[in-house]
Amino acid sequence: MRALDVLGPGGPYRSRRQETLGDFAGNQLATLSLAPSLYVTRAMKALRRAPALPYEARIEAFARAGRAFATETIAGLTPxxxxxxxxxxxxxxxxxxxxxxxxxxxxxxxxxxxxxxxRPAGAVDSWRDPRARDGAPVWTRRGEVFAVHAAGNHPAVHQGWFDALALGYRVAVRPSRREPFTPYRLITALREAGFGDEGVVLLPTGHDVAGDLLRHGDLGMVYGGAGVVARYAGDRRVLPQGPGRSKVLITAETDWEPLVDTLVESISGGGGVGCVNATGVLVEGDPAPVAAALAERLAALPSLPATDERAVLPVQPLGLARRWDAHLRQRAAGTKAWLGGDGIIDDIGDGAAVLRPAVHQLDSPFAEQLGMEMGFPCAWVAPWDREAGVRPLRDTLVLTAATTDADLIDELVAEPTIANVYVGDHPTPWMAHGLPHDGYLAEFLMRTKTIRR
Structure with missing residues (x-):
């Protein structure tokens, strides 16, 4: 078995307390060391004492690490x-x-x-900039150490803390114990590329120690469900990253039939497990034809082992899949099931099951199910009208608005709780490097202060 050690400021550390990771058939693949509280405390203090690399050196180190992550053998594993x-x-x-x-x-x-x-257009990076001679805003960090409680639902979630490291923070990542392989590989690559052992660390912990990272960091970011968001809502030092509740809105003047491919991609792209996957589809008019078309297309997706090149749906241990199925049945009570009403489990053997898609029709745009997310492709299709307005669309990470109503688009863009608006035929998982995901992380990490010299 491979050993995933703590990657601390003094190098790799193998703790006495370890957790075994395996596949769904029970085959053991790796051991994950869990850092004790005292180790975490000392590691965070060491990060605070460590100097940050110069800006250009950080940018160059990131480029080297990115290439290595995708193409080279790291910690004994090829890509x-x-x-x-x-x-x-x-x-x-x-x-x-x-x-x-x-x-x-x-x-x-x-x-x-x-x-x-x-970075604000008028701000400079350093007090040494000549423009600061007569007074200029300087963009500067709000702290020195950034702590991350990472999610394990998708490898790309770890791009979420890149900006902190690039801005000069020293970063401590507590990985998901479900999937520590990506941050272990990534942090190893970053350390070897130039950030060193004291620039970025991997601190796997049990739940009893997890809070130590946030207590000893200047700022932090935490991924989790609605409970996590509520817990940290009043803490200005912590940025909670909760459910996406991404949605698609189709207004009456828009022909929905050419959008079916986009809807299917929005719901099931990437396995349907991301915060950018659409879980709500609101239709001005009768939602039934849209729900029927979605059910037909999603039902055709194959059930295959995750390592099959044709696989597109998530696979889970059979016991967990049954719990997901029971949870869906409970929450979908009273809705019209177009797909998944008689179960979402497809047992493929070796203790594993494919989680099949589900499509349910709601009676109201205010139904509570519209804000629900599942760990598989699951869409709630609801009617929408102008009287309902923006209210059912609030608290949305990505909203695809298939509409030509400029006044409505103005309202959607102005709504503070809608993070991103894609107007027209664009799937909700679409993202581009350099554009904000849920705002720029730098909006939380940085501030401007006037300097005159």
Whole structure:
């Protein structure tokens, strides 16, 4: 078995407390060291004492690390071996892991775009800039150490903390114990590329120690569900990253039939496990034809092992799949099931099951199910009208608005709780490097202060 050590400021550390990681058939593949509280405390203090690399050195190190992550053997694993391991352990389709590998590499190589796009146009990077002689805003960090409680639903989620490291923060990542392979590989590549052992660390912990990272960091970011968001909502030091609740709106003047491919991609792209996958589809008029078309298309997706090149749906241990199925049946009570009403489990043997898509029709745009997310492609299709307005569309990470109503678009763009608006025939998972995901992380990490010299 491979050993995933703590990657601390003094180098790799193998703790006494370890967790075994395996596939759904029970085959053991790796051991993950869990850092004790005292180790985490000392590691965070060491990060605070460590100097940041100069800006250009950070950008160059990111580019080197990105290329290595996607193309080189790191910690004994080739890119292909790493991708196969992640797919085997998580049940994520191998093609999704492969695409995420490329996205992470490109994000690292293009990190300058994200940093420069986020910086206020009038701000300078240093008090040494000649423009500060007569007074200028200088863009500066709000702290020195950034702590991350990372998610494990998708490898590309780790791009979420890139900006902090590029801006000069020293970064501590607590990986998901479900999928620590991506951050282990990525942080190893970053350390070898120039950030060193004290620039970025990997601190796997149990739940009893997890809070230590946030307590000893200046700022932090936490991924989780609605409960996590509520817990940290009042903490100005912590940025919670909760459910996406991404949606598609189709207004009456728009022909929905040419949009079916986009709807299917929005719901099921990348296995349907991301925060950018659409879970709500709102239709001005009768939603039934849209729900029927979606059910027909999604029902045709194949059930295959995650490592099959044709796999497009997530695979989970049979016991967990049954819990998802029971949860869906409970929450979908009273709705019209177009797909998945008689179960979403497809047992493929070896203790694993494919989670099949589900499509349910709601009676109201205010139905509580519209805000629900599942760990597989699941769409809630609801009617919408102008009287309902923007209210059912709030708290949305990505909204695809298939409409030509400029006044409505104005309202959607102005709504503070809608993070991104794609007008027209664009799938919700679409993203581009250098553009904000849920705002720029730098909006949270940085501030401007006037300097005159």
């Amino acid at each position: 292909q071996e790493y991708q196969h391991t992640v797919s085997t352990v998580t049940g994520m389709p191998i093609t999704v892991v492969r695409q995420a590998t490329d996205e992470i590499a490109q994000g690292a190589e293009r990190i300058r775009d994200s940093i420069e796009n986020a």
